[in-house]
Amino acid sequence: MTPPAPVSLTAIPGIPDIQPGDDLATILATALEGAGLALADGDILCVAQKVVSKAEGCLIPYDSVTPSDRALQLAQELNKDPRKVEVVLRETRRILRAWRAPGAPEGVMICEHRLGFISANAGVDESNLGQRDAALTLPADPDASCRRLADALAAHFGARIGVVMTDTFGRPWRMGQVNVAIGLAGVPATIREQGNHDAWGRPLQVTEPALADEIAAASGLVVRKNARTPLVLLRGLDWRPDPASRATDIIRKQQEDQFR
C-alpha cells in the first residue's frame, strides 16, 4: 500500500542577515528558489518575527532611549537594563506579573502587548540582533506584514499561499518555550469544530484546534535559534483559507480568562 501523503516541514537555508528597508518578500523568494523550491497552492510559510521586525526597522538603539521613572524603578527591582525596560513599557498595555526569583540574575516581566499578546517582555528581544546595545520590538501590525508577504509571494510564484508570523513564547505551568502565531495571512487562527460530532456521534462541545499555533509550534521543530533559519515551508496540510483571519483572534478575551 502507498503510505498516506505526509505534511512536510522544510527549513529554508540561505537567508542573509536582514537590514532595515530590505525587501523581505524578494529575499524569501530568492532563498526558496535557491533551495530548489517553488511555492504551490496550499503552501504555508512560517516566518520568524525577528526578520520581519528587522526589515521594518523595529530595532531601537539604546542610546536613543531615555528611561522613564517607572522604567528606572522596575529595572532596579528586576536587575534589568532600564533602557530595555523602557522599550518594553512602550510596547506594553499592562504588566501581568513582574518578579525576580530568589537567586535569579534577572527578573521577568510578563506583559500584555499593545496588540494583546501575553508574553515575556512584550516581545522585545535582544538576541540575534547582531549588535549588543539595542532591542527589537514586534512589527507595528504583524497581520498586515503577513498580508504583504503573502500577496508578494503569491504573485511571484502564481500560487495561493498562507503566511504565519511566529514568535517564541514561554507559557504558564509548562517549562520551555514554543513558537506561537503573532501574525496571519489566510491561515485561520483556530478551527471551530463546535457543532461537529466526534467519530461516535457525540457533539464536540468545546473543540477548537488552534491551527495557527499548531503550525507555529511545528515550525519550531526545524528552526533552531543559532542556525539563522527564519523561514519554514509547510506543505501538504489540508486547510481552508480564511481571508479575514487575524492573529489577534487567538487572544482570549479578558473576561473569559481566569489566569490574568
Add this chain to the structure above:
Amino acid sequence: MTPPAPVSLTAIPGIPDIQPGDDLATILATALEGAGLALADGDILCVAQKVVSKAEGCLIPYDSVTPSDRALQLAQELNKDPRKVEVVLRETRRILRAWRAPGAPEGVMICEHRLGFISANAGVDESNLGQRDAALTLPADPDASCRRLADALAAHFGARIGVVMTDTFGRPWRMGQVNVAIGLAGVPATIREQGNHDAWGRPLQVTEPALADEIAAASGLVVRKNARTPLVLLRGLDWRPDPASRATDIIRKQQEDQFR
C-alpha cells in the same frame, strides 16, 4: 539545488476502535505496516492518550461511580454531571479554578492532575468513547506506557524510536487547544540551550525549546478528532534521545510559576 530534507508528519490510518486489554503495540505495528511504513532509526511516534487509556482499561462507567458531597456541590455550581465531577476529583491533586461563565451551559474546572499536568477536567474525557455514560481517565503512568510501546515497536521493527503520548489541552490567554506531551519515551521534554550562543555570539539566557510539546502540537496538524487517527509518524527530525526523559519534566515547579 536539491531542496533541504524535510521533516514529515504522517497520520496512520486503519487503527480500529481500541478495547480494554488490547495489545496496542501490535495494533500500531499492524497499522504502520498496512500503510506501507516500517519504522526506522530516529522516527518518533505520537500516540493519542485516548487509545492508550482505552487499551489500559481507564474507562469508568458512570453506574459504578457514587459522587461525594463535594462532587455533588461542584456539579450543581457548574451544571455538570456529578459522576463526571467525581471522576475528575479522583484524578485531581488541586483545583486551580472552577467557574461558570454567565450564559455558559456548563462550567469549567481547571485542575492539577495527580501527575502534575494542569488542564481542564484533569484529563477526564467523555468524547470519542463509543458510549455515553462513561468517562476516560489518563493512563496510570503515561511515561511507562510510552516506554512499553517504544520497546515493543523498537523490537518489532529493529529501530531506535521515540514515543510521545499526546493530549489536547486548552491554555490561558490564547484561544483554542493544542496537543501537548503527557508521556515520553526517549524524546527529551525540552532542549536546554542555556549556555549556548545565538548566531551572533550573544549568550542565550533562557532559551529552552519545549521539544516534546512542539512534536505534540505538530501531530495535531494531521489528526482531526472525527477521523480516528490516533497515531502520527514524525520522520526526519534531528534529535538526541534521552533515555531518562519524563513528561513530568515539562511541568513548571509551583514556586517558579506565577500563574497558579
